[in-house]
Amino acid sequence: MTLASMTGFSREEGTLDNIRWTWELRSVNGKGLDMRLRIPQGYDALEATVRGLASKRLKRGNVSINLQVQREQNTTTLAVNEQALEQVLQALAVLQRRLPDAAAPNLDGILAHKGVLELQEAEETEDQKAAILKALEDSFKIALDNLVVMREREGESLNELLSGQAAEILRLTEEAEGLPSRQADAIKERIAAQVAQLMEANNTLEPQRLHQEAVLLATKADIREELDRLYAHVNALRDLISTGGAVGRRMDFLAQEFNREANTLCSKSNSVELTAIGLQLKTVIDQMREQIQNVE
Secondary structure, eight states: OOBOBSOEEEEEEEEETTEEEEEEEEEEOOSSEEEEEEOOTTOTTHHHHHHHHHHHHOOSEEEEEEEEEEEOGGGEEEEEOHHHHHHHHHHHHHHHHHOTTSOOOOHHHHHHSTTTEEEEEOOOOHHHHHHHHHHHHHHHHHHHHHHHHHHHHHHHHHHHHHHHHHHHHHHHHHHHHTOGGGSHHHHHHHHHHHHHHHHHHOTTOOHHHHHHHHHHHHHHHOOHHHHHHHHHHHHHHHHHHHHOBSOHHHHHHHHHHHHHHHHHHHHTOOSHHHHHHHHHHHHHHHHHHHHHTTBO
């Protein structure tokens, strides 16, 4: 599997008989999977199917699904309203009895009465309705496929960016480990100088207290654990990148761990060079966290 972005768009159009429709699917970042559907009245039966199909293919993201349906104008027919016609004929019969010398009504006059002739929408049979719903469902599947493809294409870019950032974090970690200030002799000399300063500032320090202060200084100067965890985090990030799929949540947690180690590295820094590396690490990690927000 490859990484997938949560950002994507697709549009699919279709026609069947006198019906034309358009599916539009949009997705952006989200903590979970949140789908918002806009389906015209009369096609509500599609909602459960659409949600089910989308939830199988998408794991995270705010997804907007919009269906527009148009019917061609020539679907209406001219029909006689039998009830209205009967009422008109009954009224004419009454008038003819009362006015026997009046001219007999003609067909044009009868049909001109309001309501006798009316436009009616052609009714669909159950088979036609089922065929339309099936066509709309098939069209949605194509739109969903296209959305997934676009999210995967965006995921390829994220893969490249995150891999590059992992390599940069590894390079900076190795650079921190190779600093001259991390050599044992340099650390010993620096601790000795700091102990001498303590003794000069307070010559009444007891040997036990002085030993404790020296241990504290040595512990603060040791960044071995931070470096080891940074190495482990880089390997974990690379594993997630290669695994692919819905790994965004785990990546986000890992980014927090990266940031924690970089902060500790800066706080333990005993040289300008190490501080500079720590700040560079924080910059790369912040950039990485921004990209991870897009990962499904």
